[in-house]
Amino acid sequence: MEELCQKGNCLDLPSQEWKKGAEILWGFCAQWAGPKSSHFTEADRLGWRKTQGPLLGASVAGRNGTGSAHTCAFSASARRGKMVPEDLERQIGMAEAEGAVPFLVSATSGTTVLGAFDPLEAIADVCQRHGLWLHVDAAWGGSVLLSQTHRHLLDGIQRADSVAWNPHKLLAAGLQCSALLLQDTSNLLKRCHGSQASYLFQQDKFYDVALDTGDKVVQCGRRVDCLKLWLMWKAQGDQGLERRIDQAFALARYLVEEIKKREGLELVMEPEFVNVCFWFVPPSLRGKQDSPDYHERLSKVAPVLKERMVKEGSMMIGYQPQGTRGNFFRVVVANPALTCADMDFLLNELERLGQDL
Numbered sequence: 001m002e003e004l005c006q007k008g009n010c011l012d013l014p015s016q017e018w019k020k021g022a023e024i025l026w027g028f029c030a031q032w033a034g035p036k037s038s039h040f041t042e043a044d045r046l047g048w049r050k051t052q053g054p055l056l057g058a059s060v061a062g063r064n065g066t067g068s069a070h071t072c073a074f075s076a077s078a079r080r081g082k083m084v085p086e087d088l089e090r091q092i093g094m095a096e097a098e099g100a101v102p103f104l105v106s107a108t109s110g111t112t113v114l115g116a117f118d119p120l121e122a123i124a125d126v127c128q129r130h131g132l133w134l135h136v137d138a139a140w141g142g143s144v145l146l147s148q149t150h151r152h153l154l155d156g157i158q159r160a161d162s163v164a165w166n167p168h169k170l171l172a173a174g175l176q177c178s179a180l181l182l183q184d185t186s187n188l189l190k191r192c193h194g195s196q197a198s199y200l201f202q203q204d205k206f207y208d209v210a211l212d213t214g215d216k217v218v219q220c221g222r223r224v225d226c227l228k229l230w231l232m233w234k235a236q237g238d239q240g241l242e243r244r245i246d247q248a249f250a251l252a253r254y255l256v257e258e259i260k261k262r263e264g265l266e267l268v269m270e271p272e273f274v275n276v277c278f279w280f281v282p283p284s285l286r287g288k289q290d291s292p293d294y295h296e297r298l299s300k301v302a303p304v305l306k307e308r309m310v311k312e313g314s315m316m317i318g319y320q321p322q323g324t325r326g327n328f329f330r331v332v333v334a335n336p337a338l339t340c341a342d343m344d345f346l347l348n349e350l351e352r353l354g355q356d357l
Contacts, residue, residue, distance in 0.1 A: 092130055104133045106135045108137045114275060115273030117154065140169050162183070193215070248274045256276055258347055281298065281301075285297060299326025303319065314349050331346065
């Protein structure tokens with residue numbers, strides 16, 4: 001079944017190289033939280049950070065084959081939450097000048113908060129010039145490739161060395177459903193993680209032992225994640241999954257246009273994905289943007305409204321600060337059962353709950 005999902009190429013990476021040689025692993029954890037020194041969080045996208053921590057989940061040396069200490073390099077980004085390729089290259093040069101050995105660039109297609117898509121073509125050019133491994137965290141945004149209308153957001157992903165993808169997110173497959181795709185055709189996962197335990201993976205079986213995929217992963221035994229995608233794919237078909245993506249984009253656009261029409265609602269930025277981030281500005285703060293305590297007071301609004309909506313049981317919306325931005329609401333329009341009426345209710349309810357603030 002995993003082979004069928006791979007050959008069917010549901011992610012449809014636009015490259016013959018990927019279709020011929022890609023290795024796919026189902027049932028791993030596409031995202032993790034490690035020590036602060038060893039992982040890059042979205043909050044860090046507001047500034048440059050260089051880490052000396054380990055690469056979790058794989059043992060990958062630089063393209064020059066060295067085994068010396070490595071530096072994970074991440075670039076500063078613009079206010080839209082995107083990696084800046086020019087700054088990335090500058091920081092790589094600085095790290096090399098300090099004697100470090102950069103080896104990995106981790107780009108993102110669909111960041112958690114803003115829904116930003118890094119410019120993969122330009123980042124891939126930087127990686128190619130410096131011989132760096134390019135990983136794309138497409139856990140959230142990878143499913144956009146199924147839409148002919150919106151897949152341009154991931155232009156360049158075919159040049160990545162590895163891609164993480166979570167169908168349980170935008171496609172709403174059963175949790176969890178995760179895949180790791182590799183350009184490498186040398187059985188890299190097995191070389192990194194395989195223990196060759198003879199009591200588990202005998203090499204003289206009567207069938208193709210390549211079907212024993214358990215030796216490719218750290219945990220050995222794992223759930224059949226691909227079954228969840230396979231069943232959904234068989235039921236919905238290519239066009240059904242594409243409609244699901246396009247509907248989410250259309251509904252997010254409807255919400256954005258409604259926010260623009262209403263007094264007291266302010267977009268954090270014009271979204272390019274289905275993450276719609278905005279502030280509810282209560283009556284007491286409208287027209288007072290120049291007040292010295294405006295942003296401090298505005299940041300307190302979302303937590304109050306969240307408490308009220310939860311206690312009333314009417315709805316539940318996430319909020320968070322980001323960098324210098326105070327708390328704002330983040331509505332992720334991904335549920336295929338949502339309608340325009342639900343978007344109207346959401347905004348009406350916010351206005352009702354916050355009318356006395």
